[in-house]
Amino acid sequence: MTAPTATATRRAPRAGRGTARLRRRAAPYLFVLPFVAIFAAFSVYPLFFTARLSFTDWRGTGAATWVGWDNYTYLLTNPAFWSSLGNSAILWLLIVPVQIVLGILVAVLLNNAKLRLRGLYRVAFIVPFVTPLVAVAQIWVVLFDQRYGAVNAFLGLFGLPDTGWLTTSAWAKPTLALLFLWKTTGFIVIILLSGLQSINASIYEAADLDGASKARQLWNITVPLLRRTIGFAVVLQTLAVFQMFAEPFVVTQGGPYNSTTTAGYYLYNHITRADLGTGAANSFLLVVLVMALSLLFVRLLRAKD
Amino acid sequence: MAANEATRPRVGSHLFLMLLLVAFLFPVGWALLSAFKPAEDIVRAPLAFDPSTFNLDNYTAMFQDVPIGQGFLNTAVVLLFKGACTMFFAPLAALAFAKYQWIGKNLVFGAVLVTLMLPTIVLIIPLLLEMKELGWVNTYQALILPGAVDAFAIFWMRQVISAVPDELLDAARVDGCGEFAIFWRVVVPVIRPGLAGLGVLTVMNIYNDFVWPVVAASNERMATLQVVLSTLAQNITGNRIGADYAAVTGELLAASSVALIPLLVLFILLQRHFINGILAGSVKG
Numbered sequence A: 001m002t003a004p005t006a007t008a009t010r011r012a013p014r015a016g017r018g019t020a021r022l023r024r025r026a027a028p029y030l031f032v033l034p035f036v037a038i039f040a041a042f043s044v045y046p047l048f049f050t051a052r053l054s055f056t057d058w059r060g061t062g063a064a065t066w067v068g069w070d071n072y073t074y075l076l077t078n079p080a081f082w083s084s085l086g087n088s089a090i091l092w093l094l095i096v097p098v099q100i101v102l103g104i105l106v107a108v109l110l111n112n113a114k115l116r117l118r119g120l121y122r123v124a125f126i127v128p129f130v131t132p133l134v135a136v137a138q139i140w141v142v143l144f145d146q147r148y149g150a151v152n153a154f155l156g157l158f159g160l161p162d163t164g165w166l167t168t169s170a171w172a173k174p175t176l177a178l179l180f181l182w183k184t185t186g187f188i189v190i191i192l193l194s195g196l197q198s199i200n201a202s203i204y205e206a207a208d209l210d211g212a213s214k215a216r217q218l219w220n221i222t223v224p225l226l227r228r229t230i231g232f233a234v235v236l237q238t239l240a241v242f243q244m245f246a247e248p249f250v251v252t253q254g255g256p257y258n259s260t261t262t263a264g265y266y267l268y269n270h271i272t273r274a275d276l277g278t279g280a281a282n283s284f285l286l287v288v289l290v291m292a293l294s295l296l297f298v299r300l301l302r303a304k305d
Numbered sequence B: 001m002a003a004n005e006a007t008r009p010r011v012g013s014h015l016f017l018m019l020l021l022v023a024f025l026f027p028v029g030w031a032l033l034s035a036f037k038p039a040e041d042i043v044r045a046p047l048a049f050d051p052s053t054f055n056l057d058n059y060t061a062m063f064q065d066v067p068i069g070q071g072f073l074n075t076a077v078v079l080l081f082k083g084a085c086t087m088f089f090a091p092l093a094a095l096a097f098a099k100y101q102w103i104g105k106n107l108v109f110g111a112v113l114v115t116l117m118l119p120t121i122v123l124i125i126p127l128l129l130e131m132k133e134l135g136w137v138n139t140y141q142a143l144i145l146p147g148a149v150d151a152f153a154i155f156w157m158r159q160v161i162s163a164v165p166d167e168l169l170d171a172a173r174v175d176g177c178g179e180f181a182i183f184w185r186v187v188v189p190v191i192r193p194g195l196a197g198l199g200v201l202t203v204m205n206i207y208n209d210f211v212w213p214v215v216a217a218s219n220e221r222m223a224t225l226q227v228v229l230s231t232l233a234q235n236i237t238g239n240r241i242g243a244d245y246a247a248v249t250g251e252l253l254a255a256s257s258v259a260l261i262p263l264l265v266l267f268i269l270l271q272r273h274f275i276n277g278i279l280a281g282s283v284k285g
Helices: A005-053 A068-078 A079-110 A118-130 A133-143 A150-156 A169-196 A201-211 A214-225 A227-244 A246-252 A262-272 A276-303 B009-032 B039-044 B059-064 B068-099 B103-116 B120-134 B141-143 B149-164 B166-174 B179-192 B191-209 B211-216 B225-238 B242-281
Strands: none
Touching: A005 A246, A005 A276, A005 B120, A005 B149, A005 B179, A068 A201, A068 A276, A068 B166, A068 B242, A079 A169, A079 A214, A079 A227, A079 A262, A079 A276, A079 B009, A079 B141, A118 A150, A118 A169, A118 A214, A118 B242, A133 A150, A133 A169, A133 A246, A133 B009, A133 B191, A133 B242, A169 B009, A169 B103, A169 B120, A201 A214, A214 A227, A214 B120, A227 B059, A246 B225, A262 B120, A276 B120, B009 B242, B039 B149, B039 B166, B039 B242, B059 B068, B059 B225, B059 B242, B068 B103, B068 B179, B068 B191, B068 B225, B103 B149, B120 B211, B141 B211, B149 B191, B166 B179, B179 B191, B191 B225, B191 B242, B225 B242
């Protein structure tokens, strides 16, 4: 900034604009700096650390021994690892399709401005979403208790025998799935509602004139037009189901007989055993799987566009 | 605004919605009410409610046995600092993504998306080791700093700020406003409804956070409310003997109720902001 004195008066305003422009250029970097700093310190660094750790045998103390791909081959040949993925996949099947169908039905009904008690329903359906998962998970333990639970007491009124909802391998997964459905369906309804609100009402008027039934309109108009929102919901829930941890942690501790040891819970087991190298390798396998599944769903839904 | 306005819903629709309503409200309602019952009655007759027997015994026992006050205090500290970080820095970062052109923008936004998709549980081992290196295990820093600027908040606020007209920002610049003043005096007042929704969601997420706190702050002095709660259910599943079971169950329901109530009240007071906030911020079909 050593402008000749002769032109200084003419340049002064331009220089002022120049600093303003400079500040405008610099501003976004400063604005994202806090996020980037946190991201670097608590996401990037741990990720690199995990990558290195996954090739070692380390029990949390002492020196780590380099073991190459051993942790990965150990996991990939270990039935327990595959069964944890299988458990998550079964939970996914029990949860996501049910949730999407239920979510669409409820969202379509709630989207009708003439529905009585619409406000009440909207609030009631989102209540589970705002309740703390740990508190609800505990209530689940009490409600579904085989001997003392309210669920068996209710079913007993109809002469049905007591069921070990949380103590038999056959029922533990559906009971956890029910908890997950109860907790998150309201949120999915809200997401689907936001998608519905961007559909032009005149399409339905035209369909009414053509004499198309409501059910056909739902299947032939609403569902195709909601495809991207549905896709978003499916990706969101896939991520959530494969990370599921707090539910089995509080309700079943992964049991009975590991039937609710989800991918996330199995990973946690390595931590409790201080087998950190294997845990790190398991983390990476899970990241790859979750990202691949998300991309697959995004692709599938794009391909139809 | 709504599609499908043509017909009033039939009885079947109402029946379906009512059934769901009962299913959605039952667990919470049952727990809130049962906590007032004598502990033995909760297990002996889980479906019967006799208001004349209602008392606060479960609550008094729970407050004696469970360090729930400490849990609330720890959660409050984390809420205050972590919440403030997200509420301030996430919209700021979102403004950079929505309204500025800069080198590395796509790369950094990629980082936001990766953070969104990365399972928390995946980072837990190295993060825990990092905390050990820093000497932060069982400290507030450990609970507050990782994830202090929430990626979903940035993602959401970017959508909200994109809708703010550029002319508003340019007019402020012509008036000599600095870039930060534009954020603070122009953008923030305009997106206030979105911020209200984000506020509710942020409080909820931090209040309910469990996976990281249970690993990073497991000792009793630092345990957040959710961590304190989680140990109660394990007492039950680990100890299924008659009289004890009833007492523990009563305390557990009292503790769960105490944990539920603040968020329920907050949500019911702010539900319009919250629902409309999500509606405005989520993806459009």
